Amino acid sequence: HMNTKNVQVSRAVGGSVAPIGVAAGRVNPRVYASPVLYQGPAPMCRPTQEPTPRSQRVIVQASTLERPPAFSSPVLAPKNDKPTVCITGASSGLGLNAAKSLASSGNWHVVMACRDFAKAEREARKIGIPKGSYTVMHLDLAALDSVRIFADMYKASGQRLDCLVCNAAVYLPTAKEPVYTADGFELSMGTNHLGHFLLVNLLLDKLKEAPNKDPRCIIVGSITGNTNTLAGNVPPKANLGDLSGLENMQPMADGGEFDGPKAYKDAKVCNMLTMCQLHKRLHESTGITFASLYPGCIASSGLFRNHVPLFRYLFPRFQKNITKGYVSEEEAGRRLMQVVASPDLKKSGVYWSFSNTSGSFENQLSEEASDDAKGSRLWDVSMKLVGLA
Ligand code: LMG
Ligand code: NDP
Ligand code: PMR
Structure with a gap:
C-alpha cells in the first residue's frame, strides 16, 4: 500500500478543487492547514500489488460550502488551555452527544474526528455545542x-490531547456480500x-504527555460482543476463531462465510480485547487509563x-418496553462523558456498564473478550495488518 509520501493534497479555491502540493516525505502542516475531507478510493476496491492509479490516490480537500472561520482550522486554532478529548465518529449518536456534554461542561475542548467534515460541523451547530x-x-x-x-496533523497542530475516545463504528446488518476498506479489510x-x-x-x-496528568483512552465496546449475556447470545454470535481469517484478510476473522452482524460483533470483541491488551502492556509504563464501556442500547x-x-421501527420499542435496555442518545452521551472525565471512573482495564438506577459499575467481559492469549494474538496480527510490525 502507499504511504503518506504519495498523498496528493488539494484545496478548494473558490468552489473548485486545485492541487496545492504533494507532501514530500512527511506531512507538512501548512499543506493540511485547511479543513479536509478524505476523498480517496471508494471503500470497495481491494488493494492490488500495482501502484495506486492517480485517480485513486488519497485526495484531501476542503469540503464545506461556506468558508469556515479561520479558527476552525486546527493549525490556526487559538491556544486552548482546556483538557482536550478527541472523539472519533462525533458527527452522530453517542459521539456527538458525548461531545456536547463534554464541551458544554465548560471543562473540555472537543476534537471531533469525523469522516464527513461538513456533516460534523452541521451537527455540532444543530445540537448546540458552544462555538469555540x-x-x-x-x-x-x-x-x-x-x-x-x-495523527500527523494532530501532532503538527500543537493541540493537547488528554483523552482519546474510539467511538466510530459501522454496522452492516443486511449486507449479503462484504465491502472493503481502502486497504482491503472487511469494512x-x-x-x-x-x-x-x-x-x-x-x-x-x-497521549502519554497529557497536560492534565490523567490521560485516558476509551474504546467503546458492546454487550452484543459478550456471549456471557442474553443479548450476546442472539445469533449470529461473536467468535474470532483462531483469527486466521483476519490474518489472511478474509471477510471474517474466523475464516467463515461473510455475515454482517457477526462481523460487527467480532469487531466489538476486538475493541474490548484491544483495551485489555493496552491495559496489560502499557498502563503501568505510561500511566494511561485504558477502559471500555457498554453505553446501553441506543436503539434509535x-x-x-x-x-x-x-427493524428500525420495532427495535426501539422492543428495547424500551421488553428488555428495558434502551437509552437515549443524550443519556448514552452522559455515560461516555463520565468514563472520559469522572475521577471515580479513572481505573484502568475496566469494562464499564451502567444501571438505570445506580449508575456505573465494573462489568465482566465474556471469556473470549477477556482471553489474554487471543488478545495477544490479535495484537500481533493487527500490528502486522496496520503496518506497525
Ligand atoms: C435480521 O433481521 C436480518 O434478517 C439478518 O440478515 C441480520 O441482519 C440480523 O441480527 C441481524 O437481523 C432481523 C429480523 C429478525 O427482524 C426484522 O427484520 C423485523 C424486525 C424484528 C424486530 C426485532 C426486535 C424484536 C421485536 C420483538 C417484538 C416486538 C414487540 C414490539 C414491542 C412493543 C411494545 C409495546 O430479527 C429477530 O431476531 C426478530 C425475531 C422476531 C421474533 C420475535 C420474538 C419475540 C420476542 C419477544 C417478545 C414478544 C412479545 C410480544 C410483544 C407484545 C407486545 C404487546
Ligand atoms: P452512529 O451511527 O450514530 O455513529 C457512528 C459514528 O461513526 C458516526 O459519526 C459515523 O460517521 C462514524 N463513522 C462511521 N464510519 C466511519 C469512518 N470510516 N471514519 C470515521 N467515522 C466513521 O452509531 P452510535 O452512536 O450508536 O455508535 C457509536 C458507538 O457506540 C459505536 O462504537 C457502537 O459500536 C457503540 N455502541 C452502540 C450501541 C447502540 O445501541 N447504538 C450499543 C453499544 C455500543 P457519519 O456521521 O459520517 O456516519
Ligand atoms: Mg438485541 C436484554 C436484552 C437485550 C439487550 C440489552 C440487547 C441489546 N438485545 C437484547 C435482547 C434481544 N435482542 C433479543 C431477545 C432479541 C431477539 C428478539 C434481540 C434481537 C436483536 C437484533 C435482531 N438485538 C439486536 C439486533 C441487532 O441487529 C442489533 C445487533 O446485534 O447489532 C449487532 C441488536 C442489539 N441488541 C442490543 C444492542 C445494544 C444491539 C445493538 C448493537 C450493538 O451495538 O451491540
Missing part, C-alpha cells in the same frame, strides 16, 4: 492513510477495529441506518 469549544478534524477510519495523516472490522488500533498506537506518545441511533425499516 470544539474543533472538527477529518478522519476516515476506513483508510489507514487517512488515520496516519490525521466493519477495518473501520471499527483496525482503524482505531492504528490510531491509538500512533497517538500513544502524545444512526447505527441502525442500514437496517430494514421494520
